Amino acid sequence: MSRKNLVHAGNGRVWTIEGGVGPSRAPAYLGRASIGNSSYNFGESTKVEEPDPKTYDKFESVDSIPGAKERPTMSIQARYSTDLSDFLRLARKGCRLDIHLHFGKCRDPQDFNGGWEKIRVYPDGKISTWSDDNASAMESGDNASTTEQIDLSAADIFELGWMEYGSVAATQATREIVDVVVCDLASCGGDCGDPSEGYNKVFALMKPLGSSAGASPRVIFSDDAFATADWDDISSLVYTDTATAILCIGSYIVVLSDSANGLEYTTRALLLAGTPSWVEVLTGFVAAKTPNDGVTIDARHTWICGNGGYIYFTADPTTGVSVVDAGSLTVQNLNKIDAYDDENVVAVGAANAVVYTLDGTNWIAVTGPSPAVALTAVACMGRGIWMVGNASGGVYYTENYGATWTTIGLPIAITAIKDIAFVDETEGFLTGTMSSHGYIFRTVSGGNSWYACPERVGAAVPTVDAFNSLAVAKGVHNWVLAGGLADNGSAGIIVKGA
Numbered sequence: 001m002s003r004k005n006l007v008h009a010g011n012g013r014v015w016t017i018e019g020g021v022g023p024s025r026a027p028a029y030l031g032r033a034s035i036g037n038s039s040y041n042f043g044e045s046t047k048v049e050e051p052d053p054k055t056y057d058k059f060e061s062v063d064s065i066p067g068a069k070e071r072p073t074m075s076i077q078a079r080y081s082t083d084l085s086d087f088l089r090l091a092r093k094g095c096r097l098d099i100h101l102h103f104g105k106c107r108d109p110q111d112f113n114g115g116w117e118k119i120r121v122y123p124d125g126k127i128s129t130w131s132d133d134n135a136s137a138m139e140s141g142d143n144a145s146t147t148e149q150i151d152l153s154a155a156d157i158f159e160l161g162w163m164e165y166g167s168v169a170a171t172q173a174t175r176e177i178v179d180v181v182v183c184d185l186a187s188c189g190g191d192c193g194d195p196s197e198g199y200n201k202v203f204a205l206m207k208p209l210g211s212s213a214g215a216s217p218r219v220i221f222s223d224d225a226f227a228t229a230d231w232d233d234i235s236s237l238v239y240t241d242t243a244t245a246i247l248c249i250g251s252y253i254v255v256l257s258d259s260a261n262g263l264e265y266t267t268r269a270l271l272l273a274g275t276p277s278w279v280e281v282l283t284g285f286v287a288a289k290t291p292n293d294g295v296t297i298d299a300r301h302t303w304i305c306g307n308g309g310y311i312y313f314t315a316d317p318t319t320g321v322s323v324v325d326a327g328s329l330t331v332q333n334l335n336k337i338d339a340y341d342d343e344n345v346v347a348v349g350a351a352n353a354v355v356y357t358l359d360g361t362n363w364i365a366v367t368g369p370s371p372a373v374a375l376t377a378v379a380c381m382g383r384g385i386w387m388v389g390n391a392s393g394g395v396y397y398t399e400n401y402g403a404t405w406t407t408i409g410l411p412i413a414i415t416a417i418k419d420i421a422f423v424d425e426t427e428g429f430l431t432g433t434m435s436s437h438g439y440i441f442r443t444v445s446g447g448n449s450w451y452a453c454p455e456r457v458g459a460a461v462p463t464v465d466a467f468n469s470l471a472v473a474k475g476v477h478n479w480v481l482a483g484g485l486a487d488n489g490s491a492g493i494i495v496k497g498a
Helices: 088-094 268-272
Strands: 012-018 029-030 032-037 044-049 059-066 073-079 097-103 118-133 146-155 158-161 164-170 177-183 200-208 218-222 231-233 247-251 252-257 263-269 279-281 291-298 301-306 309-315 321-328 334-340 345-349 354-358 363-367 373-381 385-390 395-398 406-409 414-423 429-435 438-442 464-471 480-486 490-495
Touching: 012 032, 032 354, 032 373, 059 438, 088 118, 088 146, 177 247, 177 490, 200 247, 200 480, 200 490, 218 268, 247 291, 252 268, 252 291, 291 345, 301 334, 301 345, 309 334, 309 345, 345 373, 385 414, 429 480, 438 464, 438 480, 464 490
Parallel strands: 177 464, 291 334, 334 373, 414 464
Antiparallel strands: 012 029, 012 097, 032 073, 044 059, 073 146, 097 118, 118 146, 118 158, 164 490, 177 200, 200 218, 218 231, 247 252, 252 263, 263 279, 291 301, 301 309, 309 321, 334 345, 345 354, 354 363, 373 385, 385 395, 395 406, 414 429, 429 438, 464 480, 480 490
16 A cells, blocks of 8 residues: 555545435535544354363364444534534434545545545434533633534444446447346355355346347356356347346346247356256236336345336246236336335336336326436335436436426436436436437435546546446445447447446
8 A cells, every 4th residue: 555545634524414315415514523433343253162072171163153233433523613503403303314524635625526535434323422522611721612522323334435447248248238237145155155245246138139140139147247257148039039127036047028028037056157048938928018127126026117007026037927017007118117125116117107116016106207208217215215317318306206306417418318226325326328428427425416437537437329227236335337338339338337
């Protein structure tokens, strides 16, 4: 580590977000505040012993049980002024307070999106104690600056940093990439298989080559985050078939095909081994109501949206799907679908169509934010909190199940939104196009504001015609995949940001 990269106490600046991150909550700059020492107890492991089979009165360690992770703690100090104290108000109110500590050297510390080189995030802060110091003086020698302090605990501590972007799997991505997905969990290895950062196993869906020398839709795959890659043609499809989305459902990799009006599946293990056996399932799909997109919460909960306002559900892709809404709320083609949990799901589509469910089964229609314009992207960020993008470049959010919508501004005038993906409630990514050029945007404020990637001066995102899809690893920060059409108008491209 070079000395120029060392952090000094003067490099830190404090921001707070009252109520927690979210599209409607703007960060506040605390120019007269500092964060004290932070502490994060990850828990002490407990040994599990058994009698030593060779020696009396001795024992051997055979296992360990992880200790309980505690909420990290910290304090914030600030100059006390004649204005009413925000710290005391927040402590008395007792609501959530997110804290962002920005570290920087050469940038504007009051620029929330651009004035940092690293961010330390304390989500879901809870104030336990308010105190002050030197509130008054008894004699002249006691006169000193008055300060106030709040002690807090948070749900976690994590860091956000600058990201670099580069093309991966260039040899395999010979045709436009339709969709990308991460099918992995962070693991230390051992009994759970190979170690993983949580984004090692990645997959991309490529268009078919529809010609006399055609090839069916193809899946590009990797078990090392595209450091290396391979591909496999989906043998249950032919070169005239098109595919719309790729999903991870339990141990299966599932591809939705609109032309086949069904799904194709193989096991993830077989695909990564290069020996997949693709099976086509048409059970439950309705003629002309072809699938366009899907979202999986876990191995037993997957929803698929399709043409004519149809929504399907599957608890097991090998047995097919069932119709949960037969276009009763809208006859518009539904383009994208996302879920917050196994009850809160939202789908959007042509002509401003928006439908949602609060129990995973019964669906409700609501008016979208852009009359007569197709909605092309959706992120379900919480119960009643959705963000959508449309075919004209508009981005909107609602925090009340679509009763009202608010426009979100982007730093570049985009003409079409392609996809939105959130790592967690704080960090998210968005893709859009303008004049046949694809852009990636990032938020570190829960969608309240966005900036164009990359952060570092002199760095660049590879030039593309369009980014069609984004993939993030849930809970893994500073990492994203984007797949789309290369700037030659024919080849595909997969870009990794890390």
